[in-house]
Every structure is written in C-alpha cells, then in structure tokens.
Amino acid sequence: MIKALTLLNDKRVRDWIYQIALVVALVGLTVFFVRNASENMVKAGIASGFDFLWRNSGIDVPFVLTDYTRASPIIDLFWVGVVNTLLVTAVALVLATALGFIVGIARLSSHWLLSTIAGAYIEFVRNIPLLFFVLFWYFGVIAALPAPRDSVNVFGVAFLNNRGLTIPLPDAPANFRWALAAILLSWLAHALVSVWARRRKDRTGQDAPMLAIGLVLIVIVPALAATWASLATRWDIPVLRGFNYRGGFVIIPEFVALLAALVTYTAGFIAEIVRGGIQAVPHGQVEAASALGLRPGRILRLVTIPQALRVMIPPLTNQYLNVLKNSSFGAAIAYPDVVSLFMGSALNNTGQAIEIIAMTLAVYLVIGLAVSAFMNWYNARIALVTR
C-alpha cells in the first residue's frame, strides 16, 4: 500500500496513468456513441450495418472508368465515385499547378500589361465563390457546344457536342496492356540510366548524351508502342443514331466543367503562392549568383526556384487538399463523384446515412492524408541541408 502510494510520487508513473485514463475515456466515449446510435436506430426502424454494400445498386452512372454496371453491388458504385473523384482531382492538380506557375511568374514580370492582367486575374478569382465558377463553366460549356446533330467532327472518329466528347474505344484492351507495360519499362530504364549517368559524372566528370537517351526512352519508344497497339486493335467508332452518338466512350461535359472550374480557381491561389515564394528569396542571392557569372535562366533554375520551393511547399499542400475537397462541388452539376453517387443516390436508396457518410469522410481523409504525406516527404527532400 505504502509502496503504491510512493509510486504515485513518481512523475513518469503519474503521466502514464493520465495517458491510460484518457485512452480509456476516449474508447469508452466512442463505444457509448456507437452503441447509443445503433440502439436508437433499431428503435426507429432504420437499418444499420454494412450489408447494404453487397446489394444490387440499380443506379445508372453516365461516366464509368471501372467495369461497373447497374447490376453491380453498391460497393462497386462507391469505387466508381472514388475513381471519379481521384481522376478529376489528379488532373486538376497538375493543370492548376502549371497554370498557377505561369500566372505567378507573369505577376512578377516587368512587362506592365502582363503583370496587370495576371494581377487582375488573381484578384478576380480569389474573391469569387467556387460554386459560381462551377456553374459558370458548366452552363458556359453546355451553351458553347453544339447539339448532337451539329457535332464538331474530329477526323471522323471523335465527336464533340453538348452531351460530351465521344471518343472511340478499343474493342479488346489486351494490346494496350502490352503497350502500357512497354512504356513503363522504358521509363524505368530511363530512370536507371540517368542514375548511372549521374554517378559516372560524379566519378569521371564525363557527360552522358542524356538528351538523346531521354528522347528515345521517354518519347519514341512509348509513341511506337501506342501506335502499334492502336493499329493492332479494332476500334468501336461512335456513329450518330437517333438522339446521339452510339458506341465509344463519352467524356461528359460535367467533367470538363468541373475540371475547368477547379483549375482556373485554384490557379489563382497557387499563383500568389508562387509569387510569394519567389519574392521570399533575398535579392542578394540573385546578385551573388550573377556575380559568379551564372546566366539568368540558370539563376532561376539553380538559385531562386530551389529556395522558393521551400517556402511554397507547405501552402501548396493546403491548396492541393483544397482541390481534393472542392472536387465535391461536382455534385452541384451532376459530376458522378463519390459525394454525388454515394452520398446522393446510394444514400437515398438505402437510407443508411451514418455508414455512408462515414465511408465518404474516410475517402477524403485517406486521400488527403496521402497527399499531405507525399508533400511532407517532398518538402523534407528539398529542405535546406545544413552541414
């Protein structure tokens, strides 16, 4: 007894007790909430549990990249939504970063017109709600495109109208799998060759002809593989019948509109981050570099950008996470993302709000954490190494 009491005088023991008590309380609270909710739901006659995921979905989706059909279970509908969310997020990230860099650098330009236009764009974008952008692009895109009968004909194989861009689809994808494997192998080879070339340069000071190697491995081999695959495959070419083109794959206008909205909106914010990052590099660095005889292009590439990136990465991570979360605005214009499909159609058909909302939250959480983890890793990699 006495011994136990003296143990309490030890700060480490006390800390442990507090920690354990906190964990027990948290677990207890969670268990209480879950049990309370499920008991009340049973009382209110609301179905619960995750069985519904294996029930037939019966929901038609106009934009599917997996092998989902309306006869598939609801869990497949969920994956369709996740894939569509990832697709629009990934493409928007790349394009928004590119556009943001261009606008941000234009903002710093000494050319008056260029920097004023960039400045006006940034101010305009940052002061307008995203929903407006989404609807503006959506009705803009639909209004700008012709009806199916007057489609824009792209070489007789692809057709653009207000139902989307209908593109041909290969009948058998096997050839494309081989082509994809060849492309990935050739890119891997390029990565290995460049590592070898850098080591050799460190050792002997000799340059390898990396430009030529890169051209062959990154451009020519993949181009050949893709050409071979598309020539060796029979294509399902869309034809106009009745209301619209039949066959092929349709890139829906909702995707284009949401993508355009996310890119133009986020680019405004990224541009400011880029400008801030570049301006954060002390001017003395640039002067020192030019005193050493570096040319402006190399100063930008070797001195300014590496230091600017360190400032830019953390706020850029925030913007990337915003793109992911903002992609849920697609629900406003019928883009079949996870919110629209799973929290819209599936929730209404099954009524299992708690499970469905929890799963949707988990999707955003997992993707968001993955994006942050990648950005943190990248940030650590480019961080200033002090010796």
Added chain:
Amino acid sequence: MKTMILTAAATVAMGASLASAQQLAPSPTLDAIKARGHIECGVHLGLPGFSFADDKGEWTGLDVDYCKALAAAVLGDAKKVKFTPTSVQQRWPILQSGQVDLLSRNSTITFSRNASLGLNFQGINFYEGQTFIVRKATNAKSAADLDGASVCVAAGSTEEKNASDWFLERNLKVTITNFQKNDDAIAAYDAGRCDAYTAGVGALAGQRAKLKVPGDHVILTQPISNDPQGPVTRWGDERWQLVVRWVLNGTIAAEMLGVTSANVDQMKASSKNSEVRRLLGAEGNFGATMGLSNDWMYNAIKQVGNYGESFERTVGMGSGLKLERGQNQLWTKGGLLFTPPFQ
C-alpha cells in the same frame, strides 16, 4: 377481512385515477407541438401546385394545405405551422432526426422506405404517374421513342430508378444524368444538356413554368409508373401517426360527405348524417380519443376546406396547373380516393 379492505381500496384508487384524467398513450410529438405552439412540416423546395413559397414567403400547394389542415386540427389555427423546405436528399434524415414532425412533400410510398428507413406513409393524397418532358422538335410521342436519349433527373428519387428500370426492361438505352436538386436537373435540361427531364405528371405541370420558353416543350401523356404519394412520419409515437392519418382521411371523408368550408357550420348544426356529425364533433368524442379537441375536423374543414376544394385551388382547374382530377377523384366518381369510415 384485511384482503377485502385492500381490494376495495385498490378498486377505489383505480376508479379515481381513471376518472381523474382520460388515459391516453403517451405522444412526445403531440406534446412537443402543443408546447411550442406550431407544427414543423417538411415540404418540397419549390414545386408549384404542391409546395411553393410566393414572393411574400407564403406557402401554397396541395401538400402545404394538408399541413395547414393538420395545424387547424391539432392547434385550432391553420396558420400555426412552420414549413421547412427539403431537397430530395435531405428529406429522410430531417424527418428521422426529429427536426420536422412530418413530411408532406410529394414523396412516393415504397417498400424499402417503409421497411428499412423507419418511415411510415400515412395515406395517399396524390396519385402521381411518372412521365417525361421533351422538346417539341424531337417529335417523341411516348417514352419508347426516347431510345438513346439523355435524361436529367434528381439523384436518389424514385424517378431515377423508375426510368432506369423501365428502359432496361424494354432494352432501350438512355443516359441518366443525376442532379442534386430537381431545379438543377430542370435548368440543365433547359440548357440543352439532356433530351428529356423526368418527373411526375403533376410535378411537371408546375415545373414546366420554370423553363425559359414553356411552349417549346411537350409533356408525354403516357405515364411509365404509378407513384402514390402522401404524408410521412417516422416510426414510433402511434398516437401522432393516428392524428396524421385521420386528418388526411377526414379531408377526403368531408368531400365524400359533401362538407365544405362554406357549409361546415350549417352541417355541424343540422346534418342528420351521423358520420358527418361524428366527423365534425357534434356527436361522439373522436377528437378527444386522440388527445385533440372535439372540433378538430371542423376547424380543419372550416379553415382549409375539404380535399376537393384544396385540389381545385392548388393543382386543379382553379390553379395555373389545370390538372384533371383523374385518379385523384373519389372512388364513387371513378377515381382511386377513398377513406375508411368515421365510425
């Protein structure tokens, strides 16, 4: 002897407690309504003829009228009702979580909503049939002509599934595009995104007015489904469900019995029909049985009118929608409406 005294005492006590207050099943919903002084009624976001707020914020429509009649029956005043507009996706959670006392928003009765969402449909106040609106230029005469078309629809509605099932069964291919709200789907249809928009005949009659040029569009006459719609409550609280069910029955019975807002005073005073007398509280204690005042249906009919009056004013010939009674006529006149007797 002791036993006898005890038994007598118990009997007296039992009698006294029975006499002191009429025993009613507990009803938390009714108690809450009486305490707060108004009914919380969930309605559609904006569907002309059914639930629609004008520029002064006054709600009108068939579904709105039902809630007003309910307020008149429960609280004696048809104005004591607060309307909460709900989207297709919000409606069930709002009802399940107790934010509204009931939904009256042209929602279709289905098995799974009844069986696994914890919802009870308390009767039918509108027999709806789903159809399509298309541009006149498409020359489509029936839904079967829509092969290959794009159809705009509200996600999670019965229309979404009806349309999908109907075309699948007939081996026709349509592209269904799901919007969050009916209004979004209509706007996209109007902008040319879809060849057709689908909803009920009654709903479309009102929604048509939202199009830029309503005259360029035509509503296909053949419905592809039968969608009975009516007020919805959550599971539990039987007495509240009883009230919701019988106020609806009461408005239909009133039309059946020829009781209108104009003649309700005279009918109550001098009708020789005992069902009329029971309905209006001149005889029996039907209102009190449910914990309401005995003139519950008198108030509802006096202030809002019977079902037929409400129908004509909101969606029928007295409104902009000009819908025929059709299936929503009394069964005695060739329709489907009927009510169990007030006996």
